[in-house]
Amino acid sequence: MGIIPTEMQQAVHITCLCLILVAFCKVHGETQKPCEELKCSYHGPAIHFPFRIKDRHPDHCGYPGFVVSCNDRKETVLELPTIPVKLSVESINYERQKMYLYDPDNCLVAKLIEIRNMSFSPFYVIDTQNITLFNCSSLVMQHEGLDPNPNYPVAAPCLRSPGHQVYAVDSAGHVEALQSCTKMYNVFSVPYYFQGEQAALFRWSKPNCTECDAEGKKCRLKTSDTNNEIECVLDLRKANMKNVGAIYSDRVFCVGAFLGSFVLILLVIAAYRVYSHDKNEKENRLKIERFLEEYRALKPSRYSYADIKGITDQFKDKLGEGAYGTVYKGKLSSELFVAVKVLDSSKGDGEDFINEVGAMGHIHHVNVVRLVGFCADGFRRALVYEFLPNGSLQDFISSADSKYCFLGWDKLQDIALGVAQGIEYLHQGCDQRILHFDIKPHNVLLDYNFIPKLSDFGLAKLCSKDESIVSMTTARGTMGYIAPEVFSRNFGKVSYKSDVYSFGMLLLEMIRGKTNIGATTENTNQDYYPEAVYNLLDEGEDPRIHFGEEGDDEIPTKLAIVGLWCIQWNPVDRPSMNAVVQMLEGGEKLTKPPNPFASTGSTRSFATGPSRNLNLELETIVELE
Template sequence: MTLLIFFTGVKEKILIAGVILGFFVLVFVIIILHRVYRSNESKRDNIVRIEKFLEDYKALKPSRYSYNDIKKLTNHFKDKLGQGGYGTVYKGKLSNEVLVAIKILNDSKGNGEEFINEVGTIGRIHHVNVVRLVGFCADGVKRALIYEFLPNESLEKFIFSTSIKTHSLGWEKLQEIAIGIAKGIEYLHQGCDQRILHFDIKPHNILLDENFNPKISDFGLAKLCSKDQSAVSMTVARGTMGYIAPEVLSRNFGNASYKSDVYSFGMLLLEMVGGRKNIDVTVETNQAYFPEWVYNQLDQGEDVHIRIEEEGDIKIAKKLTIVGLWCIQWYPIDRPSMKVVVQMLEREGDNLTIPPNPFASIGSTGGNIRRRKRSLQQELTIISE
């Protein structure tokens, strides 16, 4: 009897020990399986993350798309962003997080030169102040250009629109934008294998990202030349009225070159200061031509009273004005390079030298020169609007 009780106690202890051991084994197995599951889940997450990165990375490299692809990317042209002389721009989406602006070129406009210029120039360069070409479409007569999407649209919207306070960006931000544009143009002139002449620098072609960083766009009128080439040839004038350098309109003023972009940038700077197109008449200046009025103000030691709200803004406005006036000197040889322009814009203080009067008599009065230029602009074919 005692022996039976002994064996019964032993069996119970063995059973209890087995249950305890089994519990720990089960816990151990669960832990191992959990770790394996977490490891596999982590690997799966890594794979998904890498695949997503590669998908987005592929989307950021210029690629060729069919017209059917363009329809899908734009959701059948649902979200229209704008329209110009050469085509209509729609908002599109590549992969998961890459938004794009897709420009559908007009079938009947031009001979394909704009398309070739865009893909041939912007498609192979990368700079923080130059818009990125994501892809393109050449499907029969259907052509499209796919750019990175920039949510704040163009600089023109902020300096010309009557519905938005002209300098709502603030003078410090306007100065940053001016420096960014200048660095972008300098890169086109000096940072590429071949010099890229834009020939259509204007507020409409300066796009702003989510942080209002400027990016130069629209290379449809661009020309390439070697860096040691001092001039380029062209059969007709190219650019937009009000920004075209004198030498582009008439060889009497010299040859078209990278200095022609400098002139256009100078006109853009003066429009940023004035908050309107240079040729617009205002009561404030009582002048039809703002650049001449603002030069006379500086030459006479007067302040440039253009929407200045804080004392520190006066120095910025004056600096932008002086640099702009240096850039619009009538003859190309008198204009600074974009490298020098960047240095002038980044200089602290307001100790820049006022340039010679670009509207002074050069064999005739400044007004006659200006009228002659306007007459040439009306007579010649202007490629871009």
């Protein structure tokens, strides 16, 4: 950063000095400012001691508990924390120490019934009445406030129900007008005032300012007293002209200082903008060029654990948690966000970390998540990926979470094709063949444009590209997506066809719209879902689960057929991922696969047309360490 010129430093110092001066004038003015009489509106009651208006009068201008406020309708509202309702002030009689309250929503009766047994401190109520409520199916002549006769009923609109009106009347009065109505119940000792307009009469006994008023002085709190005692002081409106002139001079001085400071601030801002415009432009261009250069040259980098803490801002934003670690959102720069997977050092022997870095360090494909870097700092290990904002495919095909919308069949087909191309790249596009062994919707992430990217290579295996079978000592993967041969060699040997099986289950999940549960003890009375899909296709029915969309069933049918080809129990009967990509891309009608649940011998025919026949034999190889 450059050095700010001396002239600009001086301007900043002068501005700060002026601001301090303005602040002093404001504080000085507040301490000298008298407690003025204010109103919320032209026709509203005048507010002065013992009352004060909240946020307009200083605290010392009112007696404790005597607080009113002005609402958006410019009504004067009594702020009484002991009652849960808001009542507006109609008038205040300071000489007789009483005020009349009303309800601007025209439902005073109901509100007074609600608070009749509550404390109104520092106010009290003398005039209470017993009220009777009536339920009427038709309108009744009401008290209009012109005749002070308490026998007229008063409507309570907030208590009414459809087709019925509720009226209140003095229980001691005559109720001839309500003979056609049904009596509801009596309410005793309501602080209601039936005479004239509907109002509640509140009084106060302390503070008593009658002596000050008689002497022509103003009443206020003693400034040095903590017992809330009052004193009589001279009214500044009657003070001599000397005092008034002094107050006026202070105000003129403060106004001048404020205006001068404001103009000076504008000049400083303008000067700084002129000075820094070219410099900011150059820095912005350099920052953009640097980012583009770093992005083009970005390869998996090694970070220290301190770097990881800085990237994640001390692990502030947690995205999720899995079996082997926790994922946090991080930032390499203001433009580049990443997802940082911090591996749990208490689980595993580091094999998942070696698999991830070894498998992804040299992968560059649009449908495989990019490994930005890694951390191997002692026992602390972490992986840094590109950040994909739309989460996983599971979020959009699961019907359990309603916050994610259905993407549509065209988009789901594009996603299926992208995943297939990513797996094909792993099997054939790298120097060594990479077997994923954990393909499922949770491990398919979606970028801003919903382009799918394979992730989580913790279970991956590398083998020679020109050989097919991999030796394994233990089963690996996620229940519901693991190929049969991974569990038992009676179904065949483990190979890249195990990934094909998992992809087939993923396709069936996409048309099913809910989590795969497979054949478990909890659903032994239900059809195994893939078998149910095959039966629907065999009967010529639509295999999809409807998402509220009507229309052509061509895409879900295609996904179902390809999925059933991929989950053939014998690995030899499954297509390669290259053939799967051709089936998803092609427009021809696909041949229905053989029943994968018949547990018969090999049927090595899958095609995008009746004449196409592929026959693959698999060779046994040893996994590369």
